[in-house]
Each structure stands twice: as C-alpha cells, then as structure tokens.
Amino acid sequence: MALVSAMTSVSELGRRAKTASRALATASTAAKDAALLAAADLIEQNVGSLLSANARDVERALAEGVTTTVVDRLRLSEARVGSMASGLRQVAGLRDPVGEVTEGWTRPNGLRIEKVRVPLGVVAIIYENRPNVTSDAAGLCVKAGNAAFLRGSSTAIESNRAVAALLREGAAKAGLPEDCVVLVEDTSYGSAREFMRLRDVVDCLIPRGGPSLIQAVRDNATVPYVIDGDGNCHVYVDASADLDMALSILVNGKMQRPSVCNATESLVVHADVAADFLPRAARALEGVRLVGDDVARALVEGMEQATEEDWGREYLGLALSVRVVDDLDAAIAHVQRYSSGHTEAIVTRDLLAAQRFTREVDAAAVMVNASTRFTDGEQFGFGAEIGISTQKLHARGPMGLRELTTTKYIVTGEGQIRS
C-alpha cells in the first residue's frame, strides 16, 4: 500500500481526495462500514507501532520544550488507541444519513419533488495536537460519504501519518479508494493557508482547536467553513428558581469538566435570591476563583472585582464571573451582550421567564433547568460529533453525521415544461 508522499503538493492531495469523494458518494453503507471496521481492527493490531510513532512525536515535543498540556493532548496510550478503534466501530454502527429523503411533495403540474440527503464531497479538517482527531474525524467523514482531507500539526505528524495509513488501508480492504482519507504531511504555515483556500476541492472546512486556529481560519479561509467556536456559557438563576437545583446545575456546569466549551463560565443571579444563593454557591464552588460585580462581592467574602474582560471570557478552567441583576430583562440583556452563542441556561419555576429566556436569548442551545454541559452530540443522541457549531449557517449546535451532508433535489416528471 503506497503512502502519499510528504513531497506531494497540497493541491495534488486535494485533487486525490476529490476524485475519491466521487466514488465514496455512491458507495454503499455496507462498504463504508466495512472500511471503518477494517481500520478499527488494523489500529488494534498495530498498537505497538502506533505507540512507537507517537513516542517519537512526544520525544521531539519534549525536546522542543512544549507545555504539559500539549504533551497530554499528544500522548497516546493503549487505552487511547483502543478508544480510537472503538470510536470507529461505534460510528460504523450509526445510521447512514446518505439517501434519507427529508421531504417530498407533488406539484399541481404532477412534478414529484424529493429532497435527498447526499454527502458534502470533501470535508477538510484542520486540527492541533490530538492524534485521535485523525481517526475520529475521518471515521465520521467517511461514514457520511465524504473524503476526509486532514491537516494536523507538525507536533503530531508521525502519529497522524501512522493512523492515516491504517485508515487508508481499511478503505482499500473494503474496496474503496485509499484516498477516502488523505493526510497533508507538509505542516508548514504555507500549507495550512493553501489548505484553507482550495476552493475547487474543499466543500466544507471544520477547524478543531483553540482560538488561534479559529482566528487563522477566519482570516485565511476562502473555502466554506463551519466554526466550532468558544463557549462563554451563562447560568441565570431566576428569582423563582429552586435554589438546590440551581446549585447542582451550577456546580455541574463549572466543575464537572471545566476545560470544555460547554462548561459554565458565568453566573447571573436575580437580586431577590442573591443573598441566599451566592454564599451557598461560593461554598459549593470551593477551589473556583470568583470574580463579580459590587453587589455580588458584598455577599461573598474574597470575591475579586470582575473586569469588563471577565464578562466576555471563556476561562476553560476553575474561574467564574458573577453578576447580580435586578430583573429578567437585565439578565437577558447581560447574556445577549456577552454570549458567544454556544449554550445559555436559565434555572426557574416561572413559565413566562422560561419562555422569554428561550425565545430572546440567541444561542445554539438554550437550557431550561439543565446543565450547560449537555450541549454535546452524544448527549443529544447523535452517537458522535465532529464538533459544535456556534455559527448560524448550515449547522448550529452539535454536529453529527447529518451535519456532514447536504441535500439534492430530485425532480421527476413525465415531460413537463414551463409555460
């Protein structure tokens, strides 16, 4: 099995992915599933060589003095490799979105119109140091009938190359083109820029990574893209809230996994319950750095002054901004002003407050009496997700297999013409 050479140009690699995407678009679900299952088997059979390739990446990264966070993300273990294989098997078990007739109707002139789900074509993924993105993203792309065109970081290059080779081998075993999965091995800045601008090749670009990667896409991409953006997620505790429930939702949102985009970053409390709720919240959030406005600070000892920057900040760690508001209007106005459009939650027993909050707050997901942590493809029941879109075009919220497709109209007549 020939590996794509590191010397091959980005545009040539793209052209190969495009060609493969045509075959993949009409491939059977059985063939696509067989490719994923074969790749899962190969990954398990090659744990040793995958870990060796990864060890070389880790060694080089340590020599370059990268942060522990980078090393944590980069490092594979037997368990992590096992998760890659089981992830592929899980995706193989999901329902194929391709071919679904989402709507259909007949016109007065007898034309029958069907809207059918079809693959996007080539889905490009640009990502950072996690080698598991190589198999997770490729698995989802291929299952939805798309060629996966991948560009990871230089830090993870040996790991990515090893994983991609097995995915390509899996495709070939299932009778699909190897180029269903194409990895760009040139990890220069120039190649990233070129990758984001291959208009004739890339049908959709999805960045998986932090703010600097997102910014690079916004600044450089000329292909259509879907942004998996920040989550400055608020929990608003209404005057009528069940305060025990509010506490549980707040603690879960902030502390259960603080490093992820659907973690809670800001607490907004109605003045009527602030004196009761905030001291309890501060005790329950032990270890969390709290910053707040003057009213909040008067109620919680040791709370620091929140700056303007704090209100807009995605901490991704054990910190929380706290705002006390006089009414629902002020709560909605604050959330609207600082929301990143990811997930916003209200805790309330007041039906009208819940209705207004869900209607007026503009975000991918609005929670009523539930943790912000639920905005997630698995939690929504999609089986797996490629990311969470914080933009409004194409897909908004968790993106599963369905969001990796587009639609086509098929119109059937018996010779109809327009008069």
Added chain:
Amino acid sequence: MALVSAMTSVSELGRRAKTASRALATASTAAKDAALLAAADLIEQNVGSLLSANARDVERALAEGVTTTVVDRLRLSEARVGSMASGLRQVAGLRDPVGEVTEGWTRPNGLRIEKVRVPLGVVAIIYENRPNVTSDAAGLCVKAGNAAFLRGSSTAIESNRAVAALLREGAAKAGLPEDCVVLVEDTSYGSAREFMRLRDVVDCLIPRGGPSLIQAVRDNATVPYVIDGDGNCHVYVDASADLDMALSILVNGKMQRPSVCNATESLVVHADVAADFLPRAARALEGVRLVGDDVARALVEGMEQATEEDWGREYLGLALSVRVVDDLDAAIAHVQRYSSGHTEAIVTRDLLAAQRFTREVDAAAVMVNASTRFTDGEQFGFGAEIGISTQKLHARGPMGLRELTTTKYIVTGEGQIRS
C-alpha cells in the same frame, strides 16, 4: 420619519440593522405581515415619486452611456412598481417559518430537546441594477424575522433610496423598528468591501447579480455567504428517451427564457439516437447558435466546432453546445466535468439510467423527464425565492423563507446534570 443619512458609515448602519434584528427576531407574524402590507400600500400610493426617482437614475445612466441591458433592468414602470407591491403582499400571505419545531425528542435522562426555527439575524443583500430587488429581498428578509441590510448599485441609488424609505415607513407603521430595512447609500467600492466584511453584524450575505459580483464576494467577503451562482444546465437525451418529449424539454429549457440561470445551455445526446434526434432538434431550435463536437457536426449542417470553453459556458442567450456520447457513463462523466452544480436533466424511459443519473450527478437539482426551467422557488411551491444556491452549505437549490432562517436547540429538564 428620518431617513438614514448618506453620510452614515457602513458599520454604523450595520449596527442599527443589528439592533433592529433583535426586536424583529421576536416580533409576531401579525406585526411582520402588517409591515409588509403597509409598505405595499405606500408603494402603490407613491408610484409617481418612485417613477420620478427612477427616471433620474435612468437619465444619469443614459448620460453615462450604459448598455441597454442595464437600462432595461434599471427602468421601473407602473407595472413593475405594481409587481413590487403585489410581491410584498404575496410574501405577507406566506407561512411564517419562525417558531416551527423541526424536530423534537426526549433523551433517556428525561431531557426534552426541541430544534426550533429562528431568524438568522441580519441578512445582507448586495445587488446590481434592479430596484425591485430592494423590495423583494427586504420583504422576504423581514417576513423571516431578519433585518434586511441592503447595498445596491450607484446606478439605481435614487430608486433604491425611495423604495427603502417606504419599506422603513411600513415597518414603523406596524410598530417595528425602521431599521428592519437599512440601505447603504455610499455606493463606493470601499463601502462594498466593508459591507462584505462586517463580521459582527452580518449573519448571512446573499449576492444577487452576475459573475463579477459573485467573484467580488468570493474574493472579499469574510462574513458567511450563500452564493446564487451560474447555471450551466445540461439536458441528456438517453438512448431510450421519448424523442418527442426530449425535443419539448430541450426547446423549453433553451428558448422559453434564455437569459436565466435555469435555462438549458448544453445538450448531451446518446449516439444511438443522435442521427434521429439532432436534425429535428436543430430545426426546432431555429435561431439558436449551435456548437458541437465532430459527431454532432456531421449530423447538423452549419453547426460550429465547440471549443473547450463552450462546454463550460453559461450562454444566457440563444446558443447551445452539443455533445454526442457513446453511453450513460460518458454522459455522466461529461455532465460531472462541466456542471456548475445548478440543474441537470435526463430524458429517458430506462429506470436504471434515471437512477444512476440522479444518484451520480452532483447538482442542486436533478430533473428526470422535466425541463431545467423548473428549478425555481415558485415552481417548487415556496411562494417566492431570494435566490438559488449553488453551494452545498446551509442551503442548496431554491431559497425561500425557510432558507433565511437558522435553528436553535431548546433543551428542557427538571434539574438534570451530567455525570
């Protein structure tokens, strides 16, 4: 009623549209319809002043020596103004897409998830010389709950200003913000570029115009956009086709309205029927310039040689390229290679050929035994359209009110947290 000043900056105008969009997002259908109906009445009551404003635009255009096509597009008549008013009334009569629950389900933990249709926010329209786009586009945007942020050409500035003023007055009469409709009156190149890059303001940009406008958007826009692109539409006449039907579909596609994007631009004929079909087609297409390959030319006297450029060309006029192919594979390969992704048609009695063509051809719409001219919002039953998307993200094919919306997840629980 204050008109927006021509001196106001593009970003300030955008900010006003954004503010108005928040009020509009939660406005009732009744209020939005009242705004459109009031604007329709105002347009009818002010035919005289609209025609005077337009006459000044036409006079200036003639003095500048523009082409007759430009003047035709620019010039309003009583009938055209009447169409603007009736168009707004028609849109007021359409079903409001906002608030539609497109899906809903309950998770094992009891969380109830609803996917609800909501407005995009600010929809920006950049267009050329047709003043009717001002009212047509604004009507659709407002009905779908979006502020319409408009930027027409300098040629039509007086007409656009007059129409926009009446739309704003209609909004005010219905108790909605005037800034539901905002026209950029600075028609410099710099303002167009700024307009396409107002990321904090524009949720979706839709260009309405020819190839140079589309190219300008591709090159300059940093806001999300939907392209209403070219239509190099093919009709493939299969070996099994009913040739009378094929002739009728071909003539309708080419001649009924040659200047539009869903007109037929290329004929592909199976070799088995070419000798029978092509001479008949040439007679029926009298007045159409035919260019073809050698086989086609041998069958039709006077047919010119098609160049490589011809195969990819959207003539938008009385010209047609003609290709003879040996089999369905070659037909599909030719269409795939030169398709602009708009509309492709097959005429056949062979079920397998229809299945393969609809499956393998990658376009917004694939027609079986019907004219390419049917790819159109009204013909599809959408009531009206803002354009026809030839891209794959967000919307593909005719875009009606629904395509001017996005969705939001509303998740309701009773205190659920993630474990």
